[in-house]
Amino acid sequence: MNTSAEPEQTRSSAIASGPPIRQLFRDVIADRLPGPRPSQAAMLFDAEVDPCWDDRSFLGDFYNEILHQDTCQPDTAAGLALLAALAVDDRIPARHRFQGVDLLFSAATVAERHLAETWPDTPPLADPDSEARARRAVQAHAPDLLARWSAExxxxxxxxxxxxxxxxxxxxxxxxxxxxxxxxxxxxxxxDIGDYVRFVLVLAAQDEHQILTVTEKLTDAYWTGTARAVPPRARALHLLGQMLTKVGASLTQTHAKQ
Structure with missing residues (x-):
């Protein structure tokens, strides 16, 4: 039997199914969302695959399809179900579960973070209705995500x-x-992690004066500032988002060195 074509067939099959992370995401979503799926799921199930995709470039495109350049659009809320499903499945590597929850955090706080950045102007790409629906969608998924704490x-x-x-x-x-x-x-x-965790605990205490004091202290020392007239919650979430991004980058670097 002539097997000379088998390597080429294998390469063709790999291109047709996309990079490994796409295949894994598709399997998980097929299991967890068997019914009608949000439009962004087409990136997992369509027969057409970008031949230039590797794991990293696919993830960038997939996440951007759901939360486009850190803005909420009319179909963002529906697409968040994909992130939530991936984030609660142990087949997904921890770093990708982290990214999924991180994006859910970003979607839930878009309005407040952007308000803090552009105050007193209105954020140029604001879509209040889409932002509100995205926030409600994340809130609906939050109990299932938080219930995984002991297993995470x-x-x-x-x-x-x-x-x-x-x-x-x-x-x-x-x-x-x-x-x-x-x-x-x-x-x-x-x-990075120490300051982030302590700031989370300050927010959990819900003492507005303390939140404002610590927000200003940390911002003055380390982070991109926001106007003092910005509502305290928006300032705090803007800061928390920056801190979480840096924590995620540190964890990624640690993983890369292992």
Whole structure:
């Protein structure tokens, strides 16, 4: 039997199905969302595949299809179901679960973060209706995500903590202090994770004066500032988003070195 064509067939099959992360995402979404899927799922299931995709470029395109350049559009809310489904499945590597929850955090806080950035002007790409629907969509997924705390790795717990203070409840906020105690012991103040965790705990305490004081202290020392006239919650979430981005970058660098 002539098998000389088999390597070429294998390469063709790989191109047709896309990079490995696309195949994994498709399998998970097929299992978890068997019914009608949001339009963004076409990037997982369409027969046409960008031959230039590797894992990294596919992820960039896929995430941007859901939350386009950190803005909410009319179909953003529906697409967030894909991120939530991926974030609760253990077949998905932890770094991608982290990214999924991070994007959910971003979608839920778009309006406030952009308000803080552009104050007193209206954010140029604001879509209040789409932003509100995206926020409600994330809030609906939050209980299932937070319920995974005990099963999650430390990295994903960090981003879940950020999500918890976006949607505070009488049940979740008191739980954050004991849940984050290990992080505060392991990561001193002045480190990326240490400052992030301590700021999450400040937000969980819901003392507006303390939140404003710590926001200004951290902003003056490390982060892109916001106008003092901006509503305190918007300033705090803008800062928290910056801190979470830096924590994610640090974790990515650590993973790359392993």
């Amino acid at each position: 790795c430390p990295a994903v717990r960090l981003v879940l903590a950020g999500l918890a203070v976006v949607f505070p409840t009488d049940r979740t906020l008191p739980a954050l202090t004991p849940r984050l105690r290990t992080f505060t012991h392991q990561h001193p103040q002045g480190t």
